[in-house]
Amino acid sequence: MRRTAYWAIAVAVVVAVAFTIAGCGTKTAIVPDTVAKVNGQEISGSDYLEQAHRAACRQVLSNMIEQAILIQWAKDEGVPVTDEQVNKQIEAAKRDGNYDEQAKFMGEAGMKSVIQGQQARANLVIKIAKPSDDEVKGAYDMMKTRYNHGPRKQVAVIINPKKDKLDDAVKRIKGGEDFDAVAIDCSSMGAVKLWIDKDQPMLPPDLLKAATDTKVGEIAGPVNISIPNQPSQWVVLKVLKDQPKVDRSFNDVKDEVEVSAAAQKFQQDPEFGKKLNEKKKEAKVEIELADYKEIAAQFKNPP
Numbered sequence: 001m002r003r004t005a006y007w008a009i010a011v012a013v014v015v016a017v018a019f020t021i022a023g024c025g026t027k028t029a030i031v032p033d034t035v036a037k038v039n040g041q042e043i044s045g046s047d048y049l050e051q052a053h054r055a056a057c058r059q060v061l062s063n064m065i066e067q068a069i070l071i072q073w074a075k076d077e078g079v080p081v082t083d084e085q086v087n088k089q090i091e092a093a094k095r096d097g098n099y100d101e102q103a104k105f106m107g108e109a110g111m112k113s114v115i116q117g118q119q120a121r122a123n124l125v126i127k128i129a130k131p132s133d134d135e136v137k138g139a140y141d142m143m144k145t146r147y148n149h150g151p152r153k154q155v156a157v158i159i160n161p162k163k164d165k166l167d168d169a170v171k172r173i174k175g176g177e178d179f180d181a182v183a184i185d186c187s188s189m190g191a192v193k194l195w196i197d198k199d200q201p202m203l204p205p206d207l208l209k210a211a212t213d214t215k216v217g218e219i220a221g222p223v224n225i226s227i228p229n230q231p232s233q234w235v236v237l238k239v240l241k242d243q244p245k246v247d248r249s250f251n252d253v254k255d256e257v258e259v260s261a262a263a264q265k266f267q268q269d270p271e272f273g274k275k276l277n278e279k280k281k282e283a284k285v286e287i288e289l290a291d292y293k294e295i296a297a298q299f300k301n302p303p
Contacts, residue, residue: 054291061292065299067117069283070276074120079127081119089115092256096146118263125262129269139261140250147248152197153211154243157235158183159192166222166236173219179238193240207235214239277302 036043074080090111093099103111125131131139140147156179160166169186173179183191196203196211210220214237221236250257266272285296 058292058295061287061289062295062298063117064113065283065285065295066280067113067120069279069299070117070120070124073276073279074123077124077127079123081116081123085119085123086112086115088256089119089259119259121266122259122262125266125269125272126258128272128275129265131258131261131265135265136254136258136261137250139264140253140257143257143260147246147253150197150199150245152195152243153214153216154193154195154240155211155237156180156183156191156193156240157237158187159189159233159235160187161232161234163222163224163232163234166234169236170219170221173236173238179219191238195243207237210237211239216240216242 033045034042035045035048071081090099093102093111093115099111106114158166158169158179160169165186169182172182180191196208198208198212200208204223204225206223207225210223214220216239219236219238222234223237224232225235226232280299280302283299285299287293287296
């Protein structure tokens with residue numbers, strides 16, 4: 001009964017870890033001195049961070065170059081990204097409760113850049129291979145809980161298999177320590193954020209009750225979210241915000257959903273991928289960072 005909810009938390013964990021590793025501005029992260037052992041040989045935390053940093057920064061730079069190519073291509077095709085489109089996407093992210101955390105991590109300019117790239121891709125797909133009404137309606141149905149849900153709460157959770165560890169976390173937080181800082185000390189995953197509402201299928205009842213009974217800004221727990229016959233799992237939660245009931249029809253959000261449908265179509269349409277690769281080959285990419293010069297060759301020879 002609790003398996004689905006547990007995996008929902010696991011998905012949120014993956015996102016949180018990805019955000020931690022992807023910090024190119026600094027190489028700070030909370031990792032042990034030894035991150036792994038192979039037949040007794042240690043892999044140091046410093047080596048891990050150095051390689052994670054380089055790999056992440058290489059990927060970020062590649063993504064930014066591709067975003068620039070998409071934005072320029074959309075402009076050339078007569079479907080440039082507009083401020084109105086970007087603002088609508090930002091409003092949607094804020095409505096979902098995702099924007100503030102991502103903007104804190106990436107910065108306002110970084111968030112805007114990513115959104116512009118996503119919107120450029122959507123504009124191009126809509127022009128070249130416009131999603132049908134059925135495809136847009138299908139995208140709406142897939143994301144229906146985004147547009148139709150009861151009152152819900154966004155919470156941050158600290159996950160740990162040891163209840164006594166979280167008992168100590170609660171004491172520290174109530175003693176005035178910062179929730180996120182304690183989360184880093186008490187869980188390898190830090191603070192994981194997710195939405196909770198009473199209509200969520202297979203939600204552990206104790207977790208729902210704790211979230212329901214707790215006011216914004218307050219904490220609750222430890223709460224047992226263990227799956228029967230599996231290792232124990234406990235959480236401490238902090239309620240971040242309340243969101244009222246939402247009931248948006250397909251017609252209310254059709255333009256917004258079309259962007260998501262276009263993204264799905266891009267992934268499924270090999271012809272669009274071929275056209276993007278052609279644009280990559282045509283682009284004059286000059287890398288000024290000595291460690292990442294080879295990225296230019298990757299754009300000249302896309303897979």
